[in-house]
Amino acid sequence: MNATRKDDHVRLAVAQHEGPHADRPSTFDDVRFVHHALAGTDRDRVDLTTTVAGRTWPVPLYINAMTGGTAATGRINRDLAIAARETGLPIATGSLSPYLKDPGTAETFTTVRRHHPDGFVMANLNANATPEQARRVVGLLEADALQIHLNSVQETVMPEGDRSFGHWPAAITAIAEAVGVPVIVKEVGFGLSGRTVAHLARLGVAAADVAGRGGTDFARIENGRRPEADYAYLEGWGLSTAEALLDARDSGLPLLASGGVRHPLDAVRALALGARAVGSSGPFLTTVTAGGPDALIARITTWIDQLTALMTLLGAPTPADLASCELLLTGALHEFCAQRGIRLQSGKDT
Template identity: 45%
Template sequence: MPDSKHPYPKNPYSRRKDEHLALATRFHGDDNGLDQVHFVHQSLPAVATDQVDIGTAFLGRHFPTPLYINAMTGGSARAKVINGQLATIAARLHLPLATGSLSAALKLPVLADSFTIVRENDPDGFILANIGADKTVADAQAAVRLLAANALQIHVNVVQETIMPEGSVTPDWLAHIQAIAAAVDVPVVVKEVGFGMSAETLAQLAAAGITTVDISGRGGTNFAEIENARRPDHAYAYLADWGLTTVQSVLESRAFPGTILASGGIRDPLQVLKALRLGASGVGVAGAVLRPLEKEGPEAAEAMLRQWLAQLPALFALVNADTITALKKQPIWYDELLLSYARQRRLVLP
């Protein structure tokens, strides 16, 4: 039975969500590849910080900053606290916020308030609901209604599902994605969960009518390691470095005809700048927010994001860009390892 400390009945969904949270701060990458991209330093300033506009647009909305808080959690008592804290931060900083997968709430409605607290704490904010690509149109519509969501994230997580003890992979995900995108009345973004997206995947999504993707590359929260840690046999340990890094994925997205959002181990404002320069319209952060939130509290997480937002205009000015459009024209150079990858994949470098 539930009690004040554990307000939900014992269930496998809450247990799994708490295991994911406990392991997320342990298994996170530190190399998303963006360190292989460099701006060419310019010694003569042409833009003042107060001339910079870091505003951007995606999912049918203009935002004053390219940052958004990406999908993390929900479905347990602990997750409810974290979601409430994240929503309060998002409301104060006017940042879009995505919840974790709503699958648990769809299967066990008593868990719904661990997600709806996001809308309670951020009543006027831009909220993205999140479901898996295995879900139905009815599931997607229910998820959007539950949060009065402004947009829907559909996550693809084939590596996680392959390793996860409870996982299941079926070859109908693309059909589900196409059907959901055609049926829901909010914008849709298809998001990886940390293994990156290839040009082939992006072409399939574009053909299915998807116009916004979050490439979520390797280098952030590592669900291969997380799910392996949840298995007593650790049977898939050799997949710990599977996937495309964030920088590889952004380069792979160059031919995608829609909007690119970038996430995956973003650890400082300079990496935000690099992701934008390579073609992203928005940049998501998750682990970088969760770690100070868990270790020092929500005030520390908010302070970190405030510092990033304060520093971004200065970094734009440093490279003589007053907008994201201008930023995308500034000269950059690449390490040989990334050049080799681009050559082998026949990618056009920005």
Template identity: 55%
Template sequence: MSAPSGSGQRKDDHLRLAHGQQTSAPAPNDFDDVQIVHHALAGIDPERVRPGVDVLGHRWSAPLYINGMTGGTDRTARVNRALAIAARETGIAMASGSVAIALDDPSTAPGFRVIRDENPDGFVMANLGIGRSGEEARRAVDLLEADALQIHLNAVQETVMPEGTCDFSRWPQALEEVVAASPVPVLVKEVGFGLSRRTLRLLHDMGVQIADVSGVGGTDFARIENARRPGEDFSFLSGHGQSAVCCLLDAPQDAPLLLASGGVRSPLDVVRSLALGARAAGVAGAFLKAAYEGDAEHTTQVIRGWLTQLTELMGLFGAETPEALGRTDLLLRGRVREFCELSGIDAASFARRGDLLPAAGTTAASAGPSPTPVPPATPAPHPRTTP
């Protein structure tokens, strides 16, 4: 497999630089400002945890997925193969990196097609940048026999990218065309700068069913593209944007179904995402590190470890289902609390969400080994002091 010298080199540069941001000690981010209140008698047997979630008419086995990363060269194909095998072995959903290079040069398609070849029955999302046509969207879906199509928004990245295209004026029209033309549901995501309240409302009005807020705090594509620029003169944009935490807190009532990614460093961050209203959380950096430095077996072991710990954490916090985490008591601190204050969100109300649960003696934890099934709690609307 070969790739055009410019596009292929850019893909390999992205992979190398993204991996370089994965240090041994995960960097602090806004997830650290979300503290789950510890209730010592709230826990349940992890055997009773049912982690499955419904997404776009499919039942995912866990509220966790491998987010879009790479593809299109020999090096990136090896990473995709390891990730695809791990997705197959663990049963979680997976997204590809942008398949635009394969649409322009079909010789690079095997680096993406390996995702479906290695995982023929799994939930697979194709990925394409905004600005492509409806016909190209259909080709992207066909390439991977995809169950959904991720359209990524990357205005900051395009601004910093040496080869970037900075005319964003047609993006809304192009997105509406893709939503109308795609044979599968369209999932809109950022690439690490966050989806604001206004953007989420606009996506809803366009008919987008699901969105990944993909906030700042994980892989920083402003830093990646700046490292590829002579002079590196856009360093001031590093860290620009809103975190996944802040995007989830500020999401409007009429937002699409929300997924969370961007700085998800551990199963605890997955739990925090679910507690803030996400249906599932996407991971790129931590799983990229496993696939880049190891092989499919190692990547599978890493993901299995996340799934085991996620179930154990849900048991610790007394949540039989991911939806039940929507009643978890949270303390919002630091930058997140400041964001809430400036955005008119009542941060203090998150500390008493559990008060809405049944009184002591009737909780799921005290109901014995075979409780009567109760519909999962629906997360309360995010409290706001302004409309």
């Protein structure tokens, strides 16, 4: 059943990003840069490096957690890792829960480290894992960090999903104290609120990936696996990535951004809203499944080139400098900020 579910997830996720919902509106479109025609810098002054979990990343982009556990998903992980190696991107595996249930699936995950031997690799588990299990998957991948994903909405809709979430904070603390590598807690597409990020800061984690609404919708995926599809009303649940970044500012942890990042401008917007780095899953998944690693290498290379160009245009020599750009917040995002009492810092509030 688990193997079938993992292949179903890939099939349904690709369908989301290729189907009629692929170009759905995003609150990233509510983030506009105030254009200053003399603000630009020189391209050769732009430095894309950023610091995450105590390590320097060569670019503020990463391939976020997707899959693993079956022969087909193992091939996807191999191709993702090849693209990460050739472009310098950090990469996260999908949840290693299948490996804990069946060690025979190990190769579908270790292929990431084998094909990206010197890169930043993140293992991934849910918050039900024990400290021993967390140490085990970190060791399997020689991982540089461990992602713990929070997916209560997905589990609620999943026919065979978990129904107990109250122990998660204590489990996260125990894992963070045990694994010996930085722990990054992420959502799976429903967003981390500022209150949640502040709670995570007290649990001893190194960073939070807000992973908001706008990309792959796991409520929709799991509802598609239900015979009666009776949870359709939960599609679209949660905070968007832009909303989550604004809500979680100054909550005590470095922030990463993923969920609904469609192109380099969305990445620049996320960095301007305070993210240290920006992850993508769906666009990279559709590219690699259609064209293999060469197609994904070409796409990532284009993203890096255009990210550099946009930073040059905006006069931001480093990703951190994007946070000083003047922004206009419009539409639904402006309304969200008004209701939450969020104001941008002086000099950015327009």
